[in-house]
Amino acid sequence: MARHLINAMVNGDRVEFVCGTGQTLLDVLRGELHLTGTKNGCGTGDCGACTVVLNGRPINACLVLGAEVDGSEIETIEGMAQGGELHPLQQKFLDHAALQCGICTPGILKMAQAYLETNPDPTETEVRFALAGNLCRCTGYDKIVRAVLDAAAEMRASET
Amino acid sequence: MNEIKTPRGGSNYQWVGKNTPRPDGVDKVTGRARYGDDMIVPGMLHGKILRSPHAHAKILSIDTSKAEALDGVKAVVTSADIPDHPMAQPPYPPIVNDFHDISRNVMAREKVLYDGHAVAAVAAISEEIARDAIKLIKVEYKVLQHILDPREAAQPDAVVLHEDLFTYGVEPKPTKPSNIFRVMHGERGDLNAGFAEADLVIEREFSSQPVHQGYIEPMACIATTSEDGAVELWTSTQGHFVQRTLLSKLLNMEMAKIRVTASEIGGGFGGKTTVYAEPLAIRLSQKTGRPVRMTMTRSEVFRATGPTVGSKTRIKVGMKKDGTITAGEAEIWYQAGAFKGSPIGRAVDTFFSPYTVANCKAAAYDVCVNRPKVAAYRAPGATMACYPMESVVNELAKELGLDPVEVRLKNAVKEGDESLMGTKHGRIGLVEVLEAVKEHPHYKAPLGDNEGRGFAVGYWLHGGGLSSAAVNLMDDGTLGVATGNPDIGGSRSSMRAMAAEELGVNVELLKPIIADTGSLGFSYLTAGSRTTYATGMAVVNATREVIDKLRALAAKKWDIPVEDVRWDAGQAIATDNYKDIKPLSLKELAGMATSMGGPVAGHSEINASGQGATFCAQLVDVEIDPDTGFTSTKRHTVFQDAGRAISPDYVEGQMQGGAVQGIGWALNEEYIYDDEARLQNTGFLDYRMPVASDVPMIDTVIIEVPNPNHPYGVRGVGEPPLVSAPAAVANAVENAIGQTMSDLPLSPPKILAALHAQAAGDD
Numbered sequence: 001m002a003r004h005l006i007n008a009m010v011n012g013d014r015v016e017f018v019c020g021t022g023q024t025l026l027d028v029l030r031g032e033l034h035l036t037g038t039k040n041g042c043g044t045g046d047c048g049a050c051t052v053v054l055n056g057r058p059i060n061a062c063l064v065l066g067a068e069v070d071g072s073e074i075e076t077i078e079g080m081a082q083g084g085e086l087h088p089l090q091q092k093f094l095d096h097a098a099l100q101c102g103i104c105t106p107g108i109l110k111m112a113q114a115y116l117e118t119n120p121d122p123t124e125t126e127v128r129f130a131l132a133g134n135l136c137r138c139t140g141y142d143k144i145v146r147a148v149l150d151a152a153a154e155m156r157a158s159e160t
Numbered sequence: 161m162n163e164i165k166t167p168r169g170g171s172n173y174q175w176v177g178k179n180t181p182r183p184d185g186v187d188k189v190t191g192r193a194r195y196g197d198d199m200i201v202p203g204m205l206h207g208k209i210l211r212s213p214h215a216h217a218k219i220l221s222i223d224t225s226k227a228e229a230l231d232g233v234k235a236v237v238t239s240a241d242i243p244d245h246p247m248a249q250p251p252y253p254p255i256v257n258d259f260h261d262i263s264r265n266v267m268a269r270e271k272v273l274y275d276g277h278a279v280a281a282v283a284a285i286s287e288e289i290a291r292d293a294i295k296l297i298k299v300e301y302k303v304l305q306h307i308l309d310p311r312e313a314a315q316p317d318a319v320v321l322h323e324d325l326f327t328y329g330v331e332p333k334p335t336k337p338s339n340i341f342r343v344m345h346g347e348r349g350d351l352n353a354g355f356a357e358a359d360l361v362i363e364r365e366f367s368s369q370p371v372h373q374g375y376i377e378p379m380a381c382i383a384t385t386s387e388d389g390a391v392e393l394w395t396s397t398q399g400h401f402v403q404r405t406l407l408s409k410l411l412n413m414e415m416a417k418i419r420v421t422a423s424e425i426g427g428g429f430g431g432k433t434t435v436y437a438e439p440l441a442i443r444l445s446q447k448t449g450r451p452v453r454m455t456m457t458r459s460e461v462f463r464a465t466g467p468t469v470g471s472k473t474r475i476k477v478g479m480k481k482d483g484t485i486t487a488g489e490a491e492i493w494y495q496a497g498a499f500k501g502s503p504i505g506r507a508v509d510t511f512f513s514p515y516t517v518a519n520c521k522a523a524a525y526d527v528c529v530n531r532p533k534v535a536a537y538r539a540p541g542a543t544m545a546c547y548p549m550e551s552v553v554n555e556l557a558k559e560l561g562l563d564p565v566e567v568r569l570k571n572a573v574k575e576g577d578e579s580l581m582g583t584k585h586g587r588i589g590l591v592e593v594l595e596a597v598k599e600h601p602h603y604k605a606p607l608g609d610n611e612g613r614g615f616a617v618g619y620w621l622h623g624g625g626l627s628s629a630a631v632n633l634m635d636d637g638t639l640g641v642a643t644g645n646p647d648i649g650g651s652r653s654s655m656r657a658m659a660a661e662e663l664g665v666n667v668e669l670l671k672p673i674i675a676d677t678g679s680l681g682f683s684y685l686t687a688g689s690r691t692t693y694a695t696g697m698a699v700v701n702a703t704r705e706v707i708d709k710l711r712a713l714a715a716k717k718w719d720i721p722v723e724d725v726r727w728d729a730g731q732a733i734a735t736d737n738y739k740d741i742k743p744l745s746l747k748e749l750a751g752m753a754t755s756m757g758g759p760v761a762g763h764s765e766i767n768a769s770g771q772g773a774t775f776c777a778q779l780v781d782v783e784i785d786p787d788t789g790f791t792s793t794k795r796h797t798v799f800q801d802a803g804r805a806i807s808p809d810y811v812e813g814q815m816q817g818g819a820v821q822g823i824g825w826a827l828n829e830e831y832i833y834d835d836e837a838r839l840q841n842t843g844f845l846d847y848r849m850p851v852a853s854d855v856p857m858i859d860t861v862i863i864e865v866p867n868p869n870h871p872y873g874v875r876g877v878g879e880p881p882l883v884s885a886p887a888a889v890a891n892a893v894e895n896a897i898g899q900t901m902s903d904l905p906l907s908p909p910k911i912l913a914a915l916h917a918q919a920a921g922d923d
């Protein structure tokens with residue numbers, strides 16, 4: 001398999017890695033960069049556990065090739081807390097007990113973060129549809145949806 | 161809206177019953193927590209499994225030479241590398257761990273018995289090479305006729321999976337092999353008399369499909385073997401101590417030579433209670449002398465790990481005009497999958513258990529079919545028996561013009577009643593649960609067009625059993641709390657809350673961990689809704705031992721008898737006889753411990769008993785789209801007796817999560833096989849579990865009727881919500897469209913067909 005030398009910004013750090021043509025961004029993040037916070041629940045784009053933000057858009061890292069991200073900016077769960085402070089979404093997930101096993105949590109947090117940037121004041125239904133690509137088998141989604149709505153409210157309040 | 165009802169008044173606890181910070185929370189929202197596949201070990205190899213494309217075939221030969229010759233391949237294993245074991249012999253306990261079967265399930269020996277059955281495994285320096293290598297393994301099969309349906313497989317002329325399996329528990333002992341491993345019975349009263357007393361008798365047949373636990377984290381493990389033979393295993397499991405036992409027996413190794421560490425676990429729901437790839441990873445690491453990581457793909461998880469059983473049921477129930485259930489009779493066939501051992505005892509116990517039916521009889525058959533060997537799924541064996549019973553009770557009540565909740569109240573079991581499998585109930589909360597339903601606004605809320613409301617109640621006798629815990633006091637007054645139960649959904653919080661409550665100190669001073677198998681006494685699985693009950697009890701015991709030692713330390717310091725020292729609110733206090741002795745705090749005592757005799761720690765190893773029944777009732781409103789047959793859940797309220805909710809948020813979470821799994825089970829999830837019995841929906845796209853936009857908020861009402869046998873009154877809460885959820889959803893659909901739906905899942909095509917048949921009948 002051919003190898004490619006790739007440069008990218010990951011969570012604000014310039015990184016360089018070599019990847020095979022068939023390796024996905026998820027393989028690279030987890031296997032090469034050892035950023036194992038991004039999870040693999042299916043590898044086929046069906047669960048959202050691998051959600052990261054690529055050039056400002058939330059994507060499934062298992063559906064993007066490592067070789068495609070040359071020159072890109074990537075944000076993963078590891079970069080979400082800043083300067084020792086949890087992001088409001090992370091804090092609200094804890095406050096609302098919005099995780100049980102927690103395997104879906106990194107993907108859902110990244111999805112929610114990206115979504116709230118496009119829609120800072122969503123309805124419950126909008127949040128449900130925004131998260132429809134992120135499976136959670138533990139919580140029944142109730143507390144996740146509440147946490148996202150509450151975080152959105154707090155983020156709006158701190159904007160003003 | 162979530163609420164908690166404590167019929168006997170509230171509590172004065174400081175930490176128990178409060179939502180305390182979750183000890184592993186920050187790690188889980190920052191991506192720091194390490195799950196099965198997150199461990200990277202220097203020099204590790206990657207393992208891959210070759211799986212059977214046939215549902216039933218003889219293995220004629222396996223040629224691994226080409227794979228072994230591939231550059232980068234370090235080892236190949238087949239069944240020849242897994243020790244064989246003789247079949248377990250009767251008398252059989254309720255749950256049989258037969259190593260003859262386990263060795264054949266982890267690696268097919270004479271035959272493959274389901275699509276996806278493991279046939280060989282390789283370890284290579286990269287995943288890519290491992291994937292290429294398994295394609296080079298040549299297996300010659302002789303394809304045999306397959307069988308998927310449990311009732312067909314139970315027929316005398318059915319093709320048999322195991323030539324050496326003879327039905328157990330029937331007289332005379334059969335001389336012909338069968339797919340039926342055993343039949344379990346329960347009976348009381350006089351059935352004929354009971355049915356004769358009834359004003360209405362309904363008899364129906366039902367079926368349900370196998371559904372997968374659907375945990376989002378696929379199985380993953382890393383095995384390392386050192387030159388001295390010691391094995392270290394890191395794995396995503398619901399019970400690392402149980403894994404150690406299974407692996408040591410399966411691989412003929414000393415237990416002390418296998419040290420298992422449980423990773424964080426990304427969901428299990430009963431599915432991660434046995435071994436799959438672990439023994440193969442160990443054998444590959446033994447052969448290569450290198451760490452071997454094995455992670456399943458999602459399709460492997462669906463094809464080769466245990467879903468829950470599919471079932472066929474025949475049930476007959478009689479009711480008087482006043483709602484009294486006079487008699488019940490049920491027969492159920494469970495698909496065990498390729499090997500014996502489905503939870504049929506739970507089926508017998510579940511059918512009539514919420515009710516004081518004087519005359520009843522239940523029989524359950526454990527039947528082998530060409531599907532993956534079943535594993536537990538949240539209340540294993542109970543859900544498929546609850547659904548037919550609750551559906552028929554719903555229908556009887558409707559036909560007799562009775563209120564569905566009043567009917568249940570009329571027949572509700574109470575303290576002193578006995579379940580069909582002989583559990584005598586202590587203080588239980590079914591009546592309180594039903595009263596809470598009646599009082600809830602959801603119960604009488606108006607319904608719209610095409611909407612229906614369903615109600616069902618379920619029973620689960622939660623687990624107790626073997627648990628260990630250790631509490632270690634550190635010099636600065638902080639403490640470590642070690643248990644042997646993987647934390648699937650917040651159990652660390654509950655363990656910590658109970659220990660802090662005992663000590664009377666802030667929860668933040670305690671750090672709970674999950675200890676590996678080398679560090680603590682045996683602890684059974686995190687399963688059966690047993691952890692907060694049994695392991696919680698061990699934690700309380702261990703904490704009390706620490707308190708006793710601290711009292712002794714204070715007595716020594718003060719030079720008074722230990723009986724004169726009590727423990728209260730985080731300090732040792734001398735009795736009123738010693739007015740001038742000032743109390744010593746936990747922190748002060750911790751500081752003097754090492755110089756005054758040694759470190760202070762407590763530990764407890766118990767076989768917890770006294771667990772009790774938990775009842776969970778659900779109200780569900782659905783709306784049916786008459787054009788498409790699509791069902792949407794509009795409102796869902798779960799009522800459950802939790803005994804005492806140690807961490808209410810996480811109890812609610814269990815209720816909500818179980819309810820939504822039940823919605824999936826009732827409406828959508830099923831295994832779809834083609835004519836060759838190859839599984840067709842091996843991914844989340846086609847095995848469609850509920851997503852956020854499919855469901856409403858799930859309201860919860862926690863009822864607290866404490867179990868007097870637990871220091872804090874705990875009852876297991878994880879499983880009961882899934883017992884009654886599918887039944888409640890199915891009843892809602894039935895009430896919406898006005899006919900009994902007897903074949904789960906109630907997917908749109910089935911509902912549409914029912915609506916069309918109805919319309920045709922009306923014309």
Ligand code: FES
Binds near residue numbers: 041043049051061
């Ligand atoms: S792992 Fe990428 S969507 Fe599931």
Ligand code: FES
Binds near residue numbers: 098101103104376426
């Ligand atoms: S918390 Fe377990 S899958 Fe979401």
